[in-house]
Amino acid sequence: MDPIRNPYAPGAGQRPPELAGRGRELDVFEVVLERVARGRPERSLMLTGLRGVGKTVLLNTLRSQAISRLWGTGKIEARPDQSLRRPVAAALHMAVRELAPHHRAPERIDDFLGVLKAFALRAAPAAGSGRGGQARLRDRWQPGIDVPAATGRADSGDIEIDLVELFTDAAAVATDVGTGIALFIDEMQDLSADDISALCAACHELSQLGGPLIVVGAGLPHLPAALSAAKSYSERLFRYQRIDRLDRIAADQALTAPAAREQVEYESKALDLLYEKSGGYPYFVQAYGKATWDHAPRSPVTAGDVQVAAPEAEAELAVGFFGSRFERATPAEREYMRAMAALASTDAADTDPDEAVPTAEIARALGRKPASLSPARDALIKKGLIYSGERGTVAFTVPHFGRYLRTQPA
Incomplete structure (x- = not known):
């Protein structure tokens, strides 16, 4: 048939022509938006699942829902080598700019932008920069906000304290306008432990104040464990939704x-x-x-x-x-994954590619001590190729990856 008329779209984060099987998630978020709009308490939302299940597509669709309700929105993609400060500052800058035309007091917007600029500029200096490194960092980068940076608010240098104050002020702006702000974070498992802890603390403060600002995160299946490790109350702080294969x-x-x-x-x-x-x-x-x-x-x-x-x-x-x-992995990491794939070669594991494999069995299969394989395992987790949902087990983050590895020559 005519390839020009081909309707299918197998792209990274590209919305398919028919967003099938996600009606429940869209309905849940619609309730969240409506409750927040009415001043009702509501939890932020976390989407988790393997790669290829459409988390990014769903995240973008939820953002469109928020925009249709005249919310201010911003989106970032977390990276393991990047602090949360600048991406969050840019995302909230975008969100507040969307709300600014509806605010009756422009000076209130400027006041918030001053706090936002102070938050963004309070990034830690590069390692080895020594005294004056912070000033040099400020000289190299500016957040593009045309108001003076505020002092004494969201600029302590402690990401947890600063993020709580920033989110609180952003929520106040949304309250003035009678709407809300939604911050969307993709690949959330790649945030540092300190940044995850700060996000949890900020969402906890907002839930107590009833502020109309929510975070919608998307990440791999071990994201709930990372949140729980950061703050024990995170299990009750967020609404978790597992995004799985389509029926x-x-x-x-x-x-x-x-x-x-x-x-x-x-x-x-x-x-x-x-x-x-x-x-x-x-x-x-x-x-x-x-x-x-x-x-x-x-x-x-x-x-x-x-x-x-x-x-x-x-x-x-x-x-x-x-x-x-696969090409991103070192020889030692590939050896580790091949052992995982061999151990998951039963029909049951192929039916469920999320099947976890005990790390002790991997070590036994390779004839190594478990401790000697820790560097390879940790590197694969950092690269997002495997995850540890439960202590002592690992699984592939990519569906059918074990099946693929078993077809490749050693």
């Missing part, structure tokens, strides 16, 4: 609804095979759907079309989805 009905909808808009249909056996191949993971659904469309000569799409197209989809996933991640 059969939703996966079929993701394929058939866009095709129907192009007057194309699928045979039931083709949908059976597509679900078997994709496992219901949204990214895989789009990848197999795109390849199948390009190979199918006409409507309706048959199981034979899927069989012909599947190798092309798998080759693309092997390079762009699996291979790019």
Whole structure:
């Protein structure tokens, strides 16, 4: 069929033509927005799941919901080598700029921007910069806020104290306007322990004050454990939503609804095979759907079309989805992952790619002491290739990664 009319979109964070199977999450967030608008207490939201399940797409959709209600919004992507200060300052700057035209007291906006600028400029100096390093850092970077930096508010240098004060002031601006502010944080598991602790403290303060500012985070399955390690009360502070693979009905909808808009249909056996191949993971659904469309000569799409197209989809996933991640690992880390994949080679583990493997068994399989493998394990966790949901176990963050590794030559 005509590749120009191909409706499928297997891209990183790219919204699919049909956002199937996420109605519950959208409804929950709609309730959160409405409750906050009415001054009701509500928790911030954390989305967790493996890679390829559509967390970023959902995060962007939730942001669109907030914007449609005239909320101020900002979004950042956490990075393990970056402090929270500057990205949060930029995101809140954007959010408050969206609210500013509706505020009846421009000086209140300027007052907040002064606090925001002070918060942003209070970044720690680079290691080894010595005395005067802070001044040099200020000279190198300015946050683009055209008001003088305030003093005595959100500028202590302690990220926890400063973030609490900044969020409180931002929430006050939203209260003046009669709306709210939503801060969206992708890849939240990559924040440092200090930054996660500060975020928890700020959200805790807002929940006690009833301030109309919420944080919507998205991260890998071990994000709840990272939050709990930072603050014990985080288990009660956030509303957690596990984003998983699509069920059969939703996966079929993701394929058939866009095709129907192009007057194309699928045979039931083709949908059976597509679900078997994709496992219901949204990214895989789009990848197999795109390849199948390009190979199918006409409507309706048959199981034979899927069989012909599947190798092309798998080759693309092997390079762009699996291979790019595998290449980031060192030889020692690859050895560790291969052992994980071999131990997870049962049919049950392949059915559930989130299956955890005991680290003691990995050490036994490699003939090593567990302590000697800690550097490889920790590096893989930092790179986001594996995670530890429970003490003494690890699992892949990427669906079907173990299956991919078992097809690769040693």
